Amino acid sequence: MKQKIDFWNPELYKNKHAFVYDYGTDLIGILKPQKHERILDLGCGSGQLTATISKLVAGVVGMDKSLQMIRSAQHTYPQLDFQVGNAASFSFKQPFDAIFSNATLHWVLDYKAAIACMYQHLKPSGRLVLEFGGKDNVKAIVQQLQKSLITRGYTTQSQLNCWFFPSIGTYTSALEAQGFTVTLAHYFDRPTPLADEQTGIKDWLSMFASSFFIDVDKKDILSIQNEVQEQLKPLLLKNGTWLADYRRIRITAYK
Ligand code: BEZ
Numbered sequence: 329m330k331q332k333i334d335f336w337n338p339e340l341y342k343n344k345h346a347f348v349y350d351y352g353t354d355l356i357g358i359l360k361p362q363k364h365e366r367i368l369d370l371g372c373g374s375g376q377l378t379a380t381i382s383k384l385v386a387g388v389v390g391m392d393k394s395l396q397m398i399r400s401a402q403h404t405y406p407q408l409d410f411q412v413g414n415a416a417s418f419s420f421k422q423p424f425d426a427i428f429s430n431a432t433l434h435w436v437l438d439y440k441a442a443i444a445c446m447y448q449h450l451k452p453s454g455r456l457v458l459e460f461g462g463k464d465n466v467k468a469i470v471q472q473l474q475k476s477l478i479t480r481g482y483t484t485q486s487q488l489n490c491w492f493f494p495s496i497g498t499y500t501s502a503l504e505a506q507g508f509t510v511t512l513a514h515y516f517d518r519p520t521p522l523a524d525e526q527t528g529i530k531d532w533l534s535m536f537a538s539s540f541f542i543d544v545d546k547k548d549i550l551s552i553q554n555e556v557q558e559q560l561k562p563l564l565l566k567n568g569t570w571l572a573d574y575r576r577i578r579i580t581a582y583k
Contacts, residue, residue, distance in 0.1 A: 371432020
């Protein structure tokens with residue numbers, strides 16, 4: 329199967345999926361950035377939360393694996409420091425007071441490498457403030473997508489494993505094994521309104537699940553997206569609003 333290198337579409341992200349960073353504002357409240365601090369925003373996307381943090385601290389670096397997203401962030405906030413980097417293998421010369429990460433770590437399958445890298449890049453007593461998809465995140469959407477792929481013969485695509493949605497136990501144990509002290513771990517449902525009643529699930533699939541459609545015929549992509557949305561109506565369309573079945577993990581930990 330072909331690999332897609334960088335499927336992120338900054339415009340679709342900002343126009344229809346701004347909830348990703350809107351929800352993250354809450355997490356900045358947990359981070360409680362201090363004036364003297366230098367912070368890493370790991371998985372900064374198009375940079376909105378990096379910009380909010382920058383107003384509160386001495387320094388912030390926004391890092392993202394997607395060059396498209398980093399270009400968009402640099403274009404919107406030319407005064408800020410944005411860098412392309414992989415969460416499981418990044419490298420900076422100076423350690424940070426805190427690492428903040430919103431809606432990114434579920435994309436990092438090698439979570440132990442990411443945890444080791446975050447540990448290395450924190451000052452002693454430095455903190456992690458993380459939020460990402462937890463066990464059974466978007467389960468109904470994924471199950472229906474797999475079903476629709478299989479029905480049309482796309483078995484390989486249906487088995488794609490591009491997300492890591494751990495339980496609290498798995499993630500906090502790995503943090504502790506690395507040497508972190510975990511002070512908060514919260515697992516909760518967060519039904520997430522999607523922007524458009526007509527195309528909500530289809531837009532979500534285009535934005536976040538495009539890897540499942542590698543080597544799928546164009547006509548089948550459309551029919552799968554339509555079918556997934558149609559089948560999910562009874563479960564996820566509530567009074568004209570799509571509510572994606574997000575489940576989150578929030579974690580605070582200290583080095
Ligand atoms: C999430 O934020 O939970 C998420 C985003 C994209 C794909 C899967 C999950």
